[in-house]
Amino acid sequence: MAEIHLKNLAHSYLPHPSGPSDYALKKIDHVWEDGKAYALLGPSGCGKSTLLNIISGLLTPSEGSVLFDGEDVTNLPTEKRHIAQVFQFPVVYDTMTVYDNLAFPLKNRGHDAKTIDQRVRDIAEMLEMTGELNKKARGLTADAKQKISLGRGLVRQNVSAILFDEPLTVIDPHLKWMLRMQLKALHKKTDRTMIYVTHDQTEALTFADKVVVMYEGDVVQMGTPQELFERPQHTFVGYFIGSPGMNVIPAHVEGNQAHIEGTTIQLNYGYKGMSGSNVEIGVRPEFTSLHEGGEGLPITIKRVEDVGRYKIVRADFFGREINITVPEGQPISERVNRVSFDPTRVNVYQGGWIVDGEAA
Ligand code: ADP
Numbered sequence: 001m002a003e004i005h006l007k008n009l010a011h012s013y014l015p016h017p018s019g020p021s022d023y024a025l026k027k028i029d030h031v032w033e034d035g036k037a038y039a040l041l042g043p044s045g046c047g048k049s050t051l052l053n054i055i056s057g058l059l060t061p062s063e064g065s066v067l068f069d070g071e072d073v074t075n076l077p078t079e080k081r082h083i084a085q086v087f088q089f090p091v092v093y094d095t096m097t098v099y100d101n102l103a104f105p106l107k108n109r110g111h112d113a114k115t116i117d118q119r120v121r122d123i124a125e126m127l128e129m130t131g132e133l134n135k136k137a138r139g140l141t142a143d144a145k146q147k148i149s150l151g152r153g154l155v156r157q158n159v160s161a162i163l164f165d166e167p168l169t170v171i172d173p174h175l176k177w178m179l180r181m182q183l184k185a186l187h188k189k190t191d192r193t194m195i196y197v198t199h200d201q202t203e204a205l206t207f208a209d210k211v212v213v214m215y216e217g218d219v220v221q222m223g224t225p226q227e228l229f230e231r232p233q234h235t236f237v238g239y240f241i242g243s244p245g246m247n248v249i250p251a252h253v254e255g256n257q258a259h260i261e262g263t264t265i266q267l268n269y270g271y272k273g274m275s276g277s278n279v280e281i282g283v284r285p286e287f288t289s290l291h292e293g294g295e296g297l298p299i300t301i302k303r304v305e306d307v308g309r310y311k312i313v314r315a316d317f318f319g320r321e322i323n324i325t326v327p328e329g330q331p332i333s334e335r336v337n338r339v340s341f342d343p344t345r346v347n348v349y350q351g352g353w354i355v356d357g358e359a360a
C-alpha cells in the first residue's frame with residue numbers, strides 16, 4: 001500500500017510544448033492518501049487516462065515526479081511499482097481457460113500452487129464465474145471477458161494500488177451496478193488504494209470516498225461527494241455534478257448583494273472588489289423555491305419534468321434556463337412567476353472559480 005504524491009506533475013504529448021493548450025495534463029500537485037477509494041471523473045479527453053498511466057508507470061510525465069510513500073518512482077516501470085491496472089477493454093489470453101487467465105498474474109510472480117488456487121477460486125466466486133473456470137476465454141461474451149480482466153486486476157494481494165480505467169464500459173447496465181457494488185465492498189474489506197476512472201457521475205459518487213474532478217487537463221476539485229455538491233470549487237464541477245447541474249447566472253456582486261437583470265438577491269456573505277464581467281452566482285436546483293409574486297427573480301415556467309422522487313421545473317429567465325427541483329407531491333401553481341434562492345446556498349464565482357466571502 002502506498003500514499004501517492006504527484007509532485008509538480010505536468011504532461012504534454014508534444015516534444016516542445018509552447019503554451020497551456022499543448023498540455024494534456026496541466027500542473028498538478030497533490031497527495032492521494034493510502035487506502036482510500038478515489039474516482040477520477042471528467043468528460044472524455046480531459047486527461048484521466050493520461051494521469052492514470054503516469055501513476056501506473058505506462059507513461060513518463062514530461063515534468064515533475066511521482067512518489068510512492070516518499071520514494072521517487074517516476075522512472076520505475078509498471079512491474080516495479082506493485083500496481084494492478086484494469087483497462088476499458090478486456091485484456092485476456094483467448095487460448096487460455098478462465099482459470100489460467102486469473103492465475104497468470106500470480107504464477108508470473110512465483111506464488112505456490114495452493115495460494116494460487118485459493119485466490120483464483122475466491123475471485124471467481126466474487127465475479128460469479130466459478131462455473132466457467134474451465135472454459136476457454138475465446139468463446140466468452142465481451143462482458144465475461146471484461147470480468148476476467150477485472151479478476152486479473154484484483155487477484156494479486158500485495159499491490160500498492162489498483163487502477164481502473166473505465167472498466168465497466170462494455171458491461172451491461174445491471175451487471176455494471178452489481179460489479180460496482182462488489183468493488184466498493186472489496187475496497188471496504190481490503191482498504192487498498194483504488195483509483196477508478198469514469199466519465200459517469202453516478203459511478204464516481206457511489207464508488208468513491210473522494211472524487212477528483214478533471215476539466216481540460218486540470219484537476220478542478222478533489223473532495224467528498226458532499227463537498228462537490230455543496231461547494232463546487234469551479235462552475236464546471238457545479239454543472240457536471242448533479243442532475244440537473246447547478247444554475248450559474250452572471251451577476252453584479254457588491255457587498256452582500258447580487259444584482260441580476262434589475263433584481264437584487266441577498267447573499268449570506270460579503271464580497272469585496274468584485275467588479276468585472278466574469279462574476280457569476282451558482283445555486284443548485286435543490287436550493288431554490290417557486291413563488292407567486294414577491295421576492296426573487298422573475299421567471300416563466302417552460303416545462304415540468306416528473307422524474308419520480310421530485311419534479312424538475314425548467315424556467316426561462318431573460319432567455320436563460322433556470323432549473324428548480326420541487327419535491328414529489330408539492331403542487332406547482334400556474335401563477336408561479338418568481339424563483340428565490342436560499343442565501344446560505346448561493347456561491348459566488350469569478351472567472352469560473354469560487355470566491356470566499358466574508359461574514360457580512
Ligand atoms: P480521457 O482519458 O480523460 O478521455 P486522455 O488522457 O486519453 O483523456 O487524453 C487527454 C488529451 O491527450 C486528449 O486531448 C487526447 O487527444 C490527448 N492524447 C491522449 N493520448 C495521446 C497520445 N498517445 N498522443 C497524443 N495525444 C494524446
Ligand code: MG
Pocket residue numbers: 048049050165
Ligand atoms: Mg480515457
